[in-house]
Amino acid sequence: MPASWILLSVLALTLIGYFLARQRAVASAGGDRRLLHSLPNYYGLNAALAAAVPALALLCAWMIIQPLAINSYISNDLPAEVRAVPGELSLAMADISRVADGLSEAVARGAITTEELDKLDAEASDVRSLLAGVGVALGSDVDAQSLDLARSYRAATNTGNILRNVVVLLVALAGMAIAVMITNKDFRARNFVERAILFLLVAAASVAILTTIGIVFSLIFNTVDFFSRYPADDFFFGTRWEPSFSGRGGASDLGFLPLIWGTLFISLIALIVAVPLGLMSAIYLSEYASKPVRAVAKPLLEVLAGIPTIVYGLFALLTVGPLLLDIFGRDGALGVNWMSGGTAAMTAGLVMGMMLIPFVSSLSDDIINAVPQAMRDGSYGLGATQSETLKQVILPAALPGIVGAILLAASRAIGETMIVVLGAGAAASLSMNPFDAMTTVTAKIVSQLTGDGEFNSPETLVAFALGMTLFVITLALNIFALWIVRRYREQYE
Amino acid sequence: MTDTNTSMAPAGEPKRFGSLLEQSDRTKRRNAKEKRFRLYGVAAIAVGLIFLTALVVTIILNGIPAFTQTHMTLQIELPADKLDKKGERNLADIKKVSTFGYNPLIDAALVRAVTEAGVETDITKGKDLRDMLSSGAGAQLRNAVLENPDLIGTTHAFTLLTSSRVDGYMKGRVTRVSLARDKNLTPEHLNIVDGLVDTGAIRRSFSWNFITGTDASESRPEQAGMGVAMLGSFFMMLVVLVLSLPIGVAASIYLEEFAPQNTFTDFIEVNISNLAAVPSIVFGILGLAVFIQFAHLPQSAPIVGGLTLTLMTLPTIVISTRASLKSVPPSIRDAALGVGASKMQSVLHHVLPLAMPGILTGTIIGLAQALGETAPLLLIGMVGYIATNYPDGIASGFLDPNSAMPAQIYEWAKRADPAFYERAWGGIIILLVFLVTMNAIAVMLRRRFERRW
Numbered sequence: 001m002p003a004s005w006i007l008l009s010v011l012a013l014t015l016i017g018y019f020l021a022r023q024r025a026v027a028s029a030g031g032d033r034r035l036l037h038s039l040p041n042y043y044g045l046n047a048a049l050a051a052a053v054p055a056l057a058l059l060c061a062w063m064i065i066q067p068l069a070i071n072s073y074i075s076n077d078l079p080a081e082v083r084a085v086p087g088e089l090s091l092a093m094a095d096i097s098r099v100a101d102g103l104s105e106a107v108a109r110g111a112i113t114t115e116e117l118d119k120l121d122a123e124a125s126d127v128r129s130l131l132a133g134v135g136v137a138l139g140s141d142v143d144a145q146s147l148d149l150a151r152s153y154r155a156a157t158n159t160g161n162i163l164r165n166v167v168v169l170l171v172a173l174a175g176m177a178i179a180v181m182i183t184n185k186d187f188r189a190r191n192f193v194e195r196a197i198l199f200l201l202v203a204a205a206s207v208a209i210l211t212t213i214g215i216v217f218s219l220i221f222n223t224v225d226f227f228s229r230y231p232a233d234d235f236f237f238g239t240r241w242e243p244s245f246s247g248r249g250g251a252s253d254l255g256f257l258p259l260i261w262g263t264l265f266i267s268l269i270a271l272i273v274a275v276p277l278g279l280m281s282a283i284y285l286s287e288y289a290s291k292p293v294r295a296v297a298k299p300l301l302e303v304l305a306g307i308p309t310i311v312y313g314l315f316a317l318l319t320v321g322p323l324l325l326d327i328f329g330r331d332g333a334l335g336v337n338w339m340s341g342g343t344a345a346m347t348a349g350l351v352m353g354m355m356l357i358p359f360v361s362s363l364s365d366d367i368i369n370a371v372p373q374a375m376r377d378g379s380y381g382l383g384a385t386q387s388e389t390l391k392q393v394i395l396p397a398a399l400p401g402i403v404g405a406i407l408l409a410a411s412r413a414i415g416e417t418m419i420v421v422l423g424a425g426a427a428a429s430l431s432m433n434p435f436d437a438m439t440t441v442t443a444k445i446v447s448q449l450t451g452d453g454e455f456n457s458p459e460t461l462v463a464f465a466l467g468m469t470l471f472v473i474t475l476a477l478n479i480f481a482l483w484i485v486r487r488y489r490e491q492y493e
Numbered sequence: 494m495t496d497t498n499t500s501m502a503p504a505g506e507p508k509r510f511g512s513l514l515e516q517s518d519r520t521k522r523r524n525a526k527e528k529r530f531r532l533y534g535v536a537a538i539a540v541g542l543i544f545l546t547a548l549v550v551t552i553i554l555n556g557i558p559a560f561t562q563t564h565m566t567l568q569i570e571l572p573a574d575k576l577d578k579k580g581e582r583n584l585a586d587i588k589k590v591s592t593f594g595y596n597p598l599i600d601a602a603l604v605r606a607v608t609e610a611g612v613e614t615d616i617t618k619g620k621d622l623r624d625m626l627s628s629g630a631g632a633q634l635r636n637a638v639l640e641n642p643d644l645i646g647t648t649h650a651f652t653l654l655t656s657s658r659v660d661g662y663m664k665g666r667v668t669r670v671s672l673a674r675d676k677n678l679t680p681e682h683l684n685i686v687d688g689l690v691d692t693g694a695i696r697r698s699f700s701w702n703f704i705t706g707t708d709a710s711e712s713r714p715e716q717a718g719m720g721v722a723m724l725g726s727f728f729m730m731l732v733v734l735v736l737s738l739p740i741g742v743a744a745s746i747y748l749e750e751f752a753p754q755n756t757f758t759d760f761i762e763v764n765i766s767n768l769a770a771v772p773s774i775v776f777g778i779l780g781l782a783v784f785i786q787f788a789h790l791p792q793s794a795p796i797v798g799g800l801t802l803t804l805m806t807l808p809t810i811v812i813s814t815r816a817s818l819k820s821v822p823p824s825i826r827d828a829a830l831g832v833g834a835s836k837m838q839s840v841l842h843h844v845l846p847l848a849m850p851g852i853l854t855g856t857i858i859g860l861a862q863a864l865g866e867t868a869p870l871l872l873i874g875m876v877g878y879i880a881t882n883y884p885d886g887i888a889s890g891f892l893d894p895n896s897a898m899p900a901q902i903y904e905w906a907k908r909a910d911p912a913f914y915e916r917a918w919g920g921i922i923i924l925l926v927f928l929v930t931m932n933a934i935a936v937m938l939r940r941r942f943e944r945r946w
Binding site for chain 1 (some may be wrong): 533770772804874
């Protein structure tokens with residue numbers, strides 16, 4: 001019985017419980033609803049929740065834990081030399097579970113019976129072609145040991161699934177039965193239901209915590225794994241980024257410096273574009289613009305923020321890059337030959353700056369509007385012009401907030417992926433020339449993790465170390481920026 | 494007056510400090526500065542709007558051609574002795590003739606069409622003429638015959654896809670100069686194309702295939718379409734909607750209405766505001782490590798993409814839901830409590846329905862954001878030549894490898910043939926149509942149901 005059937009059975013029990021409990025409650029009050037402690041629906045809901053929630057929670061937990069338990073149980077039977085190396089182990093386990101899935105598929109399609117399967121001999125028969133016949137392609141032939149393990153894997157999984165179905169159904173049934181049994185007219189059903197709902201609300205709110213924990217753990221484990229294969233010094237202080245997928249081990253240079261250099265360089269260009277433009281737009285829109293102008297210009301500018309980054313990436317690659325090349329490249333309009341290819345730090349930086357304009361402007365707009373009117377009035381009263389008021393009173397007062405906004409924009413720029421993947425080039429270089437191709441932390445995460453790399457070579461795992469540094473940098477920037485903004489807001493509230 | 498005069502200019506004529514009627518130099522300078530400053534503001538906004546215009550114009554100019562496609566109509570003879578040797582019109586027999594068996598038929602038809610058009614050319618061999626057609630033309634013809642075996646033995650007009658070079662020539666992307674070093678097509682072919690355009694055999698028309706079709710391999714850009722990737726995005730959005738709306742609303746209700754002021758609540762709040770600012774690629778790493786590496790969900794599957802995007806969208810939905818819950822005035826809660834509702838009843842029966850338009854608006858905007866997100870999808874493998882088959886059924890839609898609209902655009906942008914760039918721009922138009930529609934619905938909801946208290 002697959003998981004969807006068990007789900008449907010639990011739902012059926014839930015519905016049955018609802019109606020049974022409701023009926024029982026009304027009956028216990030002799031049909032007079034006024035004698036009930038709670039509204040009749042609450043009795044029903046109570047039984048429904050009692051049937052569904054524990055059973056479904058158990059089902060989820062079981063589906064996560066069972067594969068892990070079976071994996072560790074099966075992997076104990078693998079040879080010691082395989083178990084010693086984490087990468088080998090995960091590869092071997094993946095093979096075994098694949099063979100096991102294939103065998104199940106073969107049985108399900110009738111290509112082989114259960115009895116035949118038990119007698120199946122890896123030496124005598126061709127398991128690989130058998131599985132290929134049911135649509136499971138294997139990379140290599142199956143040896144006797146892995147066939148045995150796959151068989152016990154399959155057996156354990158089947159037993160586990162049957163056990164799971166029985167236990168989950170029993171839990172649902174028990175929950176429903178208990179809830180229906182204790183239902184009578186004096187039972188405080190509403191209080192129970194409300195407590196259960198509150199519990200669900202707390203659980204939903206905890207998803208945010210779980211996500212953070214998930215991020216941190218997935219980064220930390222793989223990062224530690226990476227540093228056990230590649231020296232941390234070479235990573236953090238290496239000046240060359242030359243991964244090689246052919247020669248595993250020490251053949252690659254995985255230096256972090258060129259990547260962070262490219263990241264910061266491109267972000268800086270982006271900020272140089274976005275901050276003056278965004279800030280001046282915010283000033284004009286909040287202090288000078290008439291209402292109709294503001295009503296048109298502000299949403300239009302914010303459209304720039306709603307456009308997906310892939311669009312900007314394509315714009316950088318196919319429009320801005322060639323345009324810049326026509327101006328700054330060889331035989332270009334300026335005849336300077338600074339640029340040798342369309343993808344460059346400048347290309348990505350300019351386009352990223354475009355994307356950040358509305359981000360800077362709407363944040364600064366909020367901050368400028370938060371400066372109390374009294375400060376403006378005071379300045380005007382002394383005879384200052386509007387721009388003098390802005391420059392000498394409002395901007396200094398809003399400065400911490402604006403710095404916060406710029407930091408948030410910087411963290412955006414550092415974490416931006418698609419624009420740099422498409423627009424900045426692939427060569428990691430420590431160049432000072434903004435028209436050179438550069439690459440960033442995010443772009444390299446993408447290039448190291450796309451493709452069929454297994455999680456056991458430093459070339460793949462380095463992406464997690466890069467992700468970790470990216471996460472730490474952006475998190476620190478965000479916390480600092482939010483702290484500044486919040487402190488500043490409190491000052492005037 | 495006299496006081497100031499005596500203190501500032503103690504002797505002789507009273508010194509005058511400008512007049513109200515006449516601007517002093519200093520005032521002029523200050524006013525000029527004021528004007529300049531204002532101008533900077535206008536300029537900044539103008540630059541921003543110019544960027545926007547440039548972007549939109551580029552997208553439209555480059556993307557519109559992707560929606561049309563060049564076809565060639567050929568009278569193709571389908572001899573029974575080649576396609577169905579036994580003559581029993583048995584489908585199994587007809588299937589034995591592979592795509593290569595159909596190519597000579599196309600070649601013959603091409604030679605005839607060129608002769609009829611009266612084009613003088615050095616290219617006489619049908620095999621070389623076939624370079625003008627898509628390499629999938631043989632398969633296209635074979636499928637048409639398999640669908641309708643009665644065609645065998647007749648001469649029928651077929652509309653076949655032309656190659657991407659011919660298509661590019663019709664759209665002005667390919668010129669004789671650019672073909673000089675091209676190994677797929679020669680400038681000589683273009684003369685024939687001109688002739689066939691005159692006879693009406695080659696025509697460019699609107700093509701549904703781009704909107705509904707599947708992705709095609711690197712060598713056949715003329716066949717590539719967005720349809721399957723669109724379905725991938727659809728299934729992903731379904732997952733995001735089904736998970737993030739209930740979880741997001743539940744979390745917001747707890748935080749806004751029930752959460753006590755304590756460390757746990759603070760911790761959740763800090764987490765949410767930080768998650769909102771975590772780069773999207775980090776969510777991709779999370780999806781890869783947790784859903785694929787740890788939970789062994791299938792790689793490249795829309796369900797994994799949906800789960801990853803759910804986690805990314807949750808903070809957006811929570812933030813907007815909390816704002817709309819907050820905007821419901823406390824008097825509503827008080828009134829409900831006053832007539833004997835419990836706290837939970839007051840929230841679920843009164844506050845939540847009133848906040849619903851705001852919540853839906855926020856959800857749609859969150860979904861639109863998720864729809865355009867690319868980076869996490871690259872990490873969980875929704876990229877590459879994978880959007881090749883329509884999912885057969887709902888389960889397969891969630892679990893089988895598929896791409897998504899933005900990932901498909903990225904995939905096309907990476908390919909070497911410039912014909913794919915046009916597809917990428919076209920794909921962006923489709924993506925933006927979805928985004929604009931979603932945002933318009935959100936704005937409409939807000940306008941229609943927004944309540945001022």
